[in-house]
Amino acid sequence: MSNPSQPGTPGNAEDDELTLPRASINKMIKELVPSVRIANEARELVLNCCTEFIHLLSSEANEICNQLNKKTINAEHILLALDRLGFGDYQAEAEAVLKDCKAVAAKRRRQSTRLENLGIPEEELLRQQQELFAKARQEQAYAEQQQWEQLQAAAQQAQTSALPSTDDQDDYS
DSSP, X not given: OOOTXXXXXXTOHXXXXXXXXXXXXXXXXXXXXXXXXXXXXXHHHHHXXXXXXXXXXXXXXXXXXXXXXXXXXXXXXXXXXXXXXXXXXXXXXXXXXXXXHHHHHHHHHHTTSHHHHHTOOHHHHHHHHHHHHHHHHHHHHHHHHHHXXXXXXXXXXXXHHHSOOHHXXXXXX
């Protein structure tokens, strides 16, 4: 009979939270062996093995971290844990994955600014900005000139309409 308080047994709510997503495991299995059918029990066993491996590896890395008086587990601790646990053969592959992860992270940092995302040199962007400012100033000056001319025309028209016409002067003579 299984004890629900022990890790790895059904009914342990804490253990359920510490498993990998089934969909991810199923996807990996499908990619690795696309032409083979895998029973649900076998999928569950793979899930449990993966979860247990991660627990084991992280516990060992934590021990190494503590021995080195560090507060954060880093990649070096994981690689040492792999070796201590007898998985030294996986170190080269793990280091390759680490290198890829660092490259992706560096690329993300480089692409974090909007200027770099445009792919246009900063000097060209500055030139374009100055060109737009000059065009805006020109358009503003033209609009002000048009407004001034309209005011002048309105003032002249008002002045002309305020003067008595020659016909009006004939009526008074």
